[in-house]
Every structure is written in C-alpha cells, then in structure tokens.
Amino acid sequence: MTLTTTTRNLPAAPRLPRLLAGVPRDRAAGLTEHLALHGRPPLGEPGDRDRPDRLVDRIERSGLTGRGGAGFPTGRKLRSVLDGRGTPVVVANGAEGEPGSAKDHLLLSRVPHLVLDGISLAACAVGADEAYLAVHRTDTAVLAVLGQALAERRQAGLDPVPIRLAGIPGRYVSSEQSAIVQYLNKGPAMPTFAPPRPHERGVHGRPTVVNNVETLCHLALIARHGDVWFRQAGTPGAPGTTLVTVSGAVGRPGVYEIEMGAPVGHVVTLAGGLVERAGAILVGGYFGTWIPADTAWFTPLTHADLRAIGGAMGAGIIIVLPESSCGLAETARVVRYLAEETAGQCGPCVRGLPELSNELVTLAYSGGRGRTLARVEQLVELVEGRGACKHPDGAANLVRSALKTFAQDVYWHDDDRPCTGLERPPLLPLPDDQARDWEFR
Amino acid sequence: MRYRLRVNPITCEAHGMCAELLGEIIDLDPWGYPILGSDAVPPDLVGHAERAVVSCPTLALILDRSSHARARA
C-alpha cells in the first residue's frame, strides 16, 4: 500500500463553514459569485424526471433533520410526499418568527441562491410542479433581494419548477406549516386542525412538504457533495452543521455555523465568550428551555441531548442571561408576547395564555403573596397539549423550565421579597409594537 | 376495532354537552372546554361516546374508529 492511499483513507476533517462559506458582509451574493463558489446545482440531468427519488435516497442516507425547530428527518418528509397521491408541492419556510433567531434572514439576504438551489432541487426530487418561498410580507428588503435573484435565475434557465415568492403575515404562529399552507390556499395564516397534515392534503389539496430554508441549503450542498461528505461534520446520531443565533451576555452576538453536537459553552466562546457572570442560558428560543449556565455549558447541541435534560434545540437559539438579571421577569415578558401572538382559535390557548402571562407578571413584578406559584403551575398543565398547534406547548415548556431553573427566585418572589434583577433593562428580544404585523389575512 | 376520542379545539365552543353525556371520560376545564381523561374509549362506553359526538353543536368531538396509528410529520 502506498503512502498516498493511506493518507486518502484518513477521515477528512470537516471544513467549516459550509453554508456560510464566502457569505458577503453586507449584501447578497449574485448568481455568478454563487456559481463560482459552489458550482451549478445538479439539476435537470436527462432522466432525472424518471428517477425522482435519487436525491431523496441521498437525503435519507445523510441523516439531515429539519432546522426549523422540530428536527424531523428531512428524507422521510420528502419520501412521504413522493409516495403520496397527487403531484407534490414544495414550500420553503423563510418566515422566521422567533425574535431571537436571525439565521434564516441571514441566508435569505446574503446567499439567496443557495436557498433557491435547495428549493429547485427538492422540487425536482419529489416531482413537484409548484414551489413557494414564504417570507414575512413586511420584510421588503428581503423580498427585493429574492425578486432580483429569481430574475437572474430565469435568465440563466436555472429553475425547472417555477418558484413563487409568498409574502405572509408576520405573526408568530403564521410560520407554522399548516398556517402557511392555509394562507397559500387563500385562507387566514392560522394553524389548522390535523389530520389532514400538509403532507396528506396541503396547497391546492396536494401533498405538500414544508421545509425550513436552512434545511434546504443543507440539501443543496448534499446534492453537490454527497451524504458521506455531510456526515463528516457532526456526530453519527446528529450529522452535519447547523446555524445558531447567539445573543445576551456574550462578546460578539450573531449567527454562527457549528458542528451538530458542539457543546453550548463552545458556541458561547465562538460568540466572543461571556461578558458577565452567566446565570442561565435559554436554549431553543421561546419554545425552548432555561438551563442553569453550568449545566448548559457542557450540553451538546443535538435534539437528543437536549431532550434528555427536558429541553429542546428548536431553531438553534442561544441567549445568555447574566446572573444579575431576573429570569422570571424575562420569562413573564416573553409569555405576554406569546399570549398576544395566539391565533385566537382554541379555547385553552386563548383563555389560558393571557391568564398565565398575568400570573407570571404578578409573580415577577409585584410578588405572589404565597399563592401565585400554584396558579402558574396549574395553568401550565391546563394549556399544554390542548391547542391545534404547539404554541401553548411551547409556552408551557418555557415556563416549566423557568420555575425549575429559577426555583430560588420563584420562592422569594412568591413570598413577596424584593428582587434586584428587576432594576436591569429587559434582555430577551421582542419585536417593537410599531413594526408588528397584527393581521392574519 | 379501537376507538379514539379527540376534540377539535378550533371548532369547540365550550358548550359542555359532551361532558354531560360522557362524564366517564370527559371533564370540563375552568373555562368550560373539555379535558379527555384518556383518548381510548372502552367498548362499553362506545354507545355513549357516539351519542356525545352527534350531540356536540359544532361537531368538534371526533370518534376515530381505526386500528392503525397515523404517521406524524
């Protein structure tokens, strides 16, 4: 055996970044620039239409999971519409609703062609004849970038299946997949009761696969470099890289690309490290979990590892809360926002979230007089699992983790003792009321 | 045959009829919305369950008769 073959057989160190390779600082990469960096998407080879499942096979082997929050295997989703009855429809979800997340916006505004490659490849892979890209209708800058990118691609003859831009309402729950589907079917952008799920009956009644835009960017690279390449990063159970949005008490808040399975502490270090003593870390956004900073530090960022400690990875949001902040007050503000963002359809969500929010605000800001805590716990039980979508479950998860992680503070607050954390300005990001889209139609 | 009870929370308007007719399985929460003790309906209660289903003014109570579990995505 020669030395060269031996070297070649060594596992290659994954080269990062992948999605964020060559991402311009303050503008969108044009088509020429994109193709020079990544090459043409392997689309439209003769015979592809007859063998639509080839890319689906590859995605299944890659172990890619959704980057929109739930972490469901992408290959299995594509397979379900490929095997469904009727011509499938592909919907890309770029309507990032989490105030603490900026990764989808970054992809759309800087590397739009990677997103669009992913949509085209997915559409061809499942034999779709319609494809949509949903973004917030209020985000005129992103809509303009995408409009221009689509025009460039039309000239280059890149997208065999036409991709339509869909500006959707900016409400938090409007980015849930069945809400997008209902909006594309000319209804309100509110979640629907399942079944049927979108993959059974979606846009125009056809099998519809909704994928997050980051998921589709990974798909676009797997189509070029293969599933083995994809698995060179991450862990065997959670392969590939993922984008995370880091904010709070860190030196350089922002979007970072990491290997799946990197510990939270590693990610905080990438983001410039701690600028203050950390008390707790919110992992997974507003449907996520407060974890004491010392526990979180060594927790690997995979869906399985976070689930094992009662958490959720969500869309990769990490917010570091300084020790001197009040985690209860922060949670109360977020739950008030989530209550305002209910679609107003399901009794327990409509009635329960505002009551939960009121009790939490009382507990955090005025003290609980020894009875608020029990009421909060009761409301968490009452809203969980009782909506048509997972909105109330997300809020319940957040509150339950707050009660546990800030147990000492909860005890003091419920007993009416003063809290110095309330003197600090609020930390968790919320959209400002002026810029908010209040309509579902 | 297995029977499974579900509530469509979007169409349910807290009329509470279901809890009256199927108190063995259905409780009401403080706002009057049904809470299912368990979603599986024992054979001897299927008749009651069917009566509750047709009595719901908004047809929000659903009784699934199926032997296969649905795939979730």
Ligand SMILES: Cc1cc2nc3c(=O)[nH]c(=O)nc-3n(C[C@H](O)[C@H](O)[C@H](O)COP(=O)(O)O)c2cc1C
């Ligand atoms: C209330 C709610 C809000 C959601 N918001 C988003 C969102 O902003 N972006 C997103 O990609 N997925 C969001 N999802 C998840 C989508 O329903 C869907 O699962 C996802 O877009 C699928 O893409 P993936 O499999 O690539 O992750 C939300 C789900 C719920 C229940």
Ligand code: SF4
């Ligand atoms: S659970 Fe809440 S947010 Fe979800 S559909 Fe029902 S009312 Fe809307």
Ligand code: SF4
């Ligand atoms: S009878 Fe129908 S509307 Fe009334 S509580 Fe029961 S499910 Fe809801």
